[in-house]
Amino acid sequence: MKSLAYYDGKIGTPEELTVPFNDRGHFFGDGCYDAAMGGNGRVFLLEDHLDRFYTSARALDIHIPMEKEALGKLLTDLLGQVDSEICFVYWQVTRGVEDRSHTYAENLPGKLWVTITPKAMPNFGKALKLNDQEDTRFFHCNIKTLNLLPSVLAAQGAKRIGCDETIFHRGDIVTECAHSNVSVLKDGVLYSHPNDELILRGIGKTHMLQACYRLGIPVLEKPYTVDFLKNADEVIVTSSTKFCLRADTFNGQSVGGKAPELFRAIQEEVLREFYDETGCTAENL
Numbered sequence: 114m115k116s117l118a119y120y121d122g123k124i125g126t127p128e129e130l131t132v133p134f135n136d137r138g139h140f141f142g143d144g145c146y147d148a149a150m151g152g153n154g155r156v157f158l159l160e161d162h163l164d165r166f167y168t169s170a171r172a173l174d175i176h177i178p179m180e181k182e183a184l185g186k187l188l189t190d191l192l193g194q195v196d197s198e199i200c201f202v203y204w205q206v207t208r209g210v211e212d213r214s215h216t217y218a219e220n221l222p223g224k225l226w227v228t229i230t231p232k233a234m235p236n237f238g239k240a241l242k243l244n245d246q247e248d249t250r251f252f253h254c255n256i257k258t259l260n261l262l263p264s265v266l267a268a269q270g271a272k273r274i275g276c277d278e279t280i281f282h283r284g285d286i287v288t289e290c291a292h293s294n295v296s297v298l299k300d301g302v303l304y305s306h307p308n309d310e311l312i313l314r315g316i317g318k319t320h321m322l323q324a325c326y327r328l329g330i331p332v333l334e335k336p337y338t339v340d341f342l343k344n345a346d347e348v349i350v351t352s353s354t355k356f357c358l359r360a361d362t363f364n365g366q367s368v369g370g371k372a373p374e375l376f377r378a379i380q381e382e383v384l385r386e387f388y389d390e391t392g393c394t395a396e397n398l
Contacts, residue, residue, distance in 0.1 A: 119227035138207035142259040145169035146205035151192045152391030161316045169257045176223045197231030240361035241277045248281030255310050267291040285338045293352040294318035297345035307334040317351040324382035346371035357383040
């Protein structure tokens with residue numbers, strides 16, 4: 114099967130499955146989600162993603178309709194039914210189905226959605242082009258909620274001007290990107306915004322920081338400014354699907370490119386973890 118979808122116990126293609134009209138995800142974006150890459154039938158960093166998913170659901174008082182172990186098995190089983198070595202694995206839970214009202218019944222059973230889609234690995238030799246805008250999103254960025262309209266608008270705005278991603282900032286402080294995290298290298302030190310209510314705790318970013326620790330690269334999780342980013346030796350964008358990419362353009366001006374060997378060492382260490390866990394190799398992708 115090329116792509117696979119799951120909703121509330123039913124399995125089919127994305128075109129075959131239907132969702133009840135009164136699912137609260139339709140009206141309110143009332144849910145949370147997570148996503149990971151899969152390789153050779155294994156969901157990469159599955160436990161990390163499940164931990165974040167269940168943490169987000171608890172923060173929203175949403176009841177996931179199965180335990181963590183069962184969900185992990187379901188995702189792995191569904192991944193194994195798709196004929197592709199590398200896949201994008203996406204899952205979400207909405208609060209459930211009931212008549213539209215801002216209030217909801219206590220202990221309403223949540224509805225689980227899953228999609229498994231073949232996906233190519235990113236071009237790791239490509240440098241990204243960035244732009245920026247003031248970060249005007251709500252102050253619950255640490256929850257991976259379905260309310261993604263600000264990120265959708267930012268992503269579309271970046272596309273219209275030929276950019277790949279948008280960096281958000283609050284005042285002069287860089288937070289994260291529209292659907293990624295951003296960190297910088299300066300004088301051999303990796304700087305990244307601390308995990309708080311202003312950013313999503315990116316699993317890709319977390320494992321990139323761990324790669325830095327293994328390589329002996331100092332890490333400082335502290336706020337930094339837009340000017341600091343402009344003058345950084347390297348600007349690094351991370352996510353579960355981008356893994357670890359560098360940027361060379363910010364608002365039309367050149368950035369980074371001053372520590373290519375150090376960046377490449379980090380990127381290779383990030384990829385090594387993926388290859389080791391999934392059994393995939395760079396040669397067969």
